[in-house]
Amino acid sequence: MGEEPKIKLVDVHKAFGAKVVLKGVNLAIRSGESMVVIGGSGTGKSVLIKHMIGLLRPDRGRVFVDGVEVEELDESGLVELRKKFGMLFQGAALFDSLTVWENVGFGLKRHMKLRDADIKGIAVEKLRMVGLRNVEDLMPSALSGGMRKRVGLARAIAMDPEIILYDEPTTGLDPIMADVINDLIIKLREEIHATSVAITHDMVSAYKIADRIAMLYQGEIQAVGTPDEIRGCDNPIVQQFIHGRAVGPIRVDV
């Protein structure tokens, strides 16, 4: 302990109208760590990471990044904060009026004084890192779902951010490509010491990329620990989830 966490959520509550999603989430992510958040569909994982980058504001509770409370930042403070982040959206959220390379180079174009040719060069290199070639001049609508996801990933890492948020980076990819992405996430952590938060349903991927895993269920973090701790955890909710059993304390209405 002693070292300040990169991201800290304290008692975060969030509801949309009558629908309560987060009921007091506490989570601290250390600098340089790879945190994986697991949890059932619709439990609020995407909502959770959107709080980290200030896309959503907690109804109650506090969110800190590098010790600064996000809620207290003004517009320009928020812009500066977001420059530390790269985020991959669950649905990729590519700008469909721009080409693939313009998507990947969007942040570079807006925040760095670079020529278009250089931006395109960087974009092409980032696309290679996610296993894509010769797609830079296509429009996003011409790509498959898995390709869009990887373009979104290339866009998230284009500025070499300090913190990367991945919302289901391997969903929709074949097992080999999923592993390429897992290796990339590990490489980014090792080479540029990025702090990362990844959401996934894919336990293979979770065990492989996580330093620690946190499980979200019913609006709260049920357990946090290293992959080994999670595997050996005696919380029945966690056990049911990581083994993918339909029967157990987690009730699925069918």
Next chain:
Amino acid sequence: MSEAKAFLRVGGFVAVARFFVEAVGTVGVAFLEEAGRIVTLIYQTLRWSIRRPFDVRNILRQCEAIGVNSIPVILITAVFTGMVLAYQSYTGFKRFNAESLVGTVVALSMTRELGPVLTALVLAGRAGAAMAAELGTMKVTEQIDALLTLATNPVKYLIAPRFLATVIMLPALTVVADLLGIIGGYFVGVNVLDANPTVYIRRTTEYLKVDDIVNGLIKAAVFGGIIAIVSCDRGFYTEGGAEGVGKATMSAVVLSMMLILISNYFLNTVLF
């Protein structure tokens, strides 16, 4: 009437009154929230619109989408309006032997009223709908959130260029509409109603003042601002998937048109 009945009646009355007060309150709060949102958006848009450096490429692209591509529709609208205007005023004026004033009526009506208003209504349907649908789609597919994560202000990147382009292009298109309407009127006046070309042209220019044209263009610029702000607001706050985009688009067009017609009256009292 027994006391109990009277009591019930008063109770019922209070309940009904309470219901109305609450309903008005709810609507009132929603209205105030929306009004506050729009005022903030106007302020933000103006602020980013005048801030350097201008995103020239983006503005030009919007000008093309909003303005240049609307010319065919404007052409048809204006020419036929000018033509029918010549016809109708001829019919009316002939009853008191004033048919020589057809050119004047067409010129004044087009520049002061029909040029700006019709162009604005056409643009509300064309450009306003396109803006609301595009921003609405970006909202529901999280592209606006993605802009935020890339540390980009969506008002600056998306709304300011559209606002500037609409405010520039609407007066420009109005000039085109004014001219085409007058030409349409001339065509009917001279070819169908047998007016003398020289007299028709003299009647057209004689009573037309620069103020008529300029004030018409000022109105057009205000209408442009209304279309951009209303449509971007609707798009920006779209909720609920494809259905939501449809609703946002429809309400952007309807609200823009209403506000154009209403503000037109008040602008006239101020300008003319």
